[in-house]
Amino acid sequence: MEEEFLRVHPEKLSVRERWSKALLRWDGCAHMKKKKLCRVGVPQSQRKTVWPLLLMTYGWQLxxxxxxxxxxxxxxxxxxxxxxxxxxxxxxxxxxxxxxxxxxxxxxxxxxxxxxxxxxxxxxxxxxxxxxxxxxxxxxxxxxxxxxxxxxxxxxxxxxxxxxLYAPGFPLLFVRLHQLQKLLGRHCKKLLKRLMEYGIELSTFAANWYLTLFAYHFNFGLLSRIWDMFLCEGWKIIHRVAIALLLLHKSALDRARDGAELLIALNTAHEGKDEVEVIRKALSVKFKTADLVRWERKFCQQL
The missing domain is CATH 1.10.8.270 (putative rabgap domain of human tbc1 domain family member 14 like domains)
Structure with a gap:
């Protein structure tokens, strides 16, 4: 399984060497260093070591x-x-x-x-x-x-x-979708206006993005890159990828003539996307963690 993945996604030696050095001094490696490395991508041959280490960081005790x-x-x-x-x-x-x-x-x-x-x-x-x-x-x-x-x-x-997210009533899912709506208001204003005009709920096309962290949609090359960053940084990268997909799919979304066509376009936003292009676009989507915290707090206060 790993050999097949490596054949399709060959590793760059310099990246593998940088990760090998980081793993030798993992506990003393600064978070910013890990973050930069995860954005470059964890070599496939090292994910089975790196992912558990990322998940056990921050004092987590199993x-x-x-x-x-x-x-x-x-x-x-x-x-x-x-x-x-x-x-x-x-x-x-x-x-x-x-x-x-x-x-x-x-x-x-x-x-x-x-x-x-x-x-x-x-x-x-x-x-x-x-x-x-x-x-x-x-x-x-x-x-x-x-x-x-x-x-x-x-x-x-x-x-x-x-x-x-999976608890009865999906409480955190609706928080994440509310945050996505706020981000659409910043980065995809025209799309948000059309969604409201046609009465299209974000959950109809984006719920599975969040519930499966894109595992339902993407090939393992792109999916693994997204998870490298999610395990290191948390939720911001999931929001960034969501916005990136919609920005990269803008021409198809703009061609939709009514609500039905728009929904079809939204549900195919993930198809045929280039790994490098998605990651580059996602990392260009800027917002602050403080924004997410504020939106979550206000949303929960309104419940």
Whole structure:
């Protein structure tokens, strides 16, 4: 699997060497240095090492969440939850050779990790879309138990708080969509006006961007680059990529003659995008973390 990825996405020696040096002194490596390296991209051969390190940064402790093997073997509080997980296994990366057959290594890993997490956090349990997060981590990290640790970190670590996106009522998802709307008002004013004119909710085309961190939409080359930055920097890069997609798709969006055509164009905004172009455009989208914090606070006060 890794050999195939490397053949399609060859690494630059200088980048690999820079990462090797950073890994030798990881604990003493400044955050800004890690941030710059992650924006260049983590070499594929080193992601299985770097991603867990990024996820365990910021004082995050996983030990309090219990034993993976015990969690995966427990019976669920809600038996129907495991049936839903089973139903969705074949829908997660169905064309990827790791997941495309019943009983495949990927499907077995998905089943075990999703069951374990449903037992760990029964209030959230399992929600469709989680499998794409687990699948992405499983492809890159490989080891099942390490993948579970990484998934729990993405879900529960306050830096990412993905569990709050999937919690009943999807509370954090609507915060993220509100933040996206504010960013559209800055960077895509004409589009926002048309969305309001046609009554198109952001959730109809952008919900899966946030719920799966683009894993549902992008090839693994671009997806991995986005996750390199997300795991290091947090949510800003997801917003930046969302705005970048809409800016790069502007001509198609402008050609839409009515609400139906506009919605079709929005739902295809991710198609055929060049990896380098998307990353370059995303990093050119400027806003402050303080803006996101302020918008979230005001949104929550209005609830």
């Amino acid at each position: 030990e309090k969440y219990g034993d993976y093997h015990l969690l995966m073997s427990q019976q669920p509080r809600d038996a129907a939850m495991f049936e839903i997980i089973e139903r969705d296994l074949g829908r997660t990366f169905p064309t990827h050779r790791l997941f495309n057959k019943p009983g495949s290594t990927g499907q077995m890993g998905l089943r075990s990790i999703l069951r374990a997490y449903a037992n760990l956090n029964p209030e959230t349990g399992y929600v469709q879309g989680m499998g794409f997060l687990v699948g992405t981590l499983l492809i890159q990290i490989g080891d099942e138990e390490s993948t579970f640790s990484a998934f729990v970190s993405i879900m529960e670590n306050p830096r990412y708080s993905m569990a709050k």
